[in-house]
Amino acid sequence: MAIGDGLIGLLIAIRNGTKFDGPSWTVLRKYTTSADMSGAGGTAITVAPTLDEKLVLDDLIVSVGPTPMEVSLTEQDTGTVFCSSFFPVNGTIQLTLIDHFKTNTANKKFHILTSAAGQIRVTAHYHSEA
Numbered sequence: 524m525a526i527g528d529g530l531i532g533l534l535i536a537i538r539n540g541t542k543f544d545g546p547s548w549t550v551l552r553k554y555t556t557s558a559d560m561s562g563a564g565g566t567a568i569t570v571a572p573t574l575d576e577k578l579v580l581d582d583l584i585v586s587v588g589p590t591p592m593e594v595s596l597t598e599q600d601t602g603t604v605f606c607s608s609f610f611p612v613n614g615t616i617q618l619t620l621i622d623h624f625k626t627n628t629a630n631k632k633f634h635i636l637t638s639a640a641g642q643i644r645v646t647a648h649y650h651s652e653a
Contacts, residue, residue, distance in 0.1 A: 548650040565636030572651035582648035590641025
């Protein structure tokens with residue numbers, strides 16, 4: 524077997540979630556769209572984690588429509604704000620988180636809270652861990 528064949532096999536195994544004494548998790552994705560995420564507590568952009576685990580946000584794509592607004596990433600029911608950005612009309616941002624955001628409390632979801640009603644689209648890539 525050539526060296527390249529072994530490398531290709533390793534890359535395929537990694538892509539398929541094989542664990543080599545390192546992290547291996549199932550990536551979850553959720554797309555959320557709304558005309559108003561400004562209500563009390565905002566809107567959930569993830570599903571609940573595995574029981575007694577916390578959610579870890581890996582990537583986030585946020586896009587707003589014709590209404591400029593502040594968009595805050597929060598934790599369900601706790602009031603914890605992880606980050607906040609001001610968006611111009613038709614603004615889009617992609618956050619690829621190297622150090623990740625992890626909920627402080629088990630069994631909580633990530634929410635988006637906006638400063639005004641208006642079109643917003645959010646795609647979250649995340650996983651659950653202890």
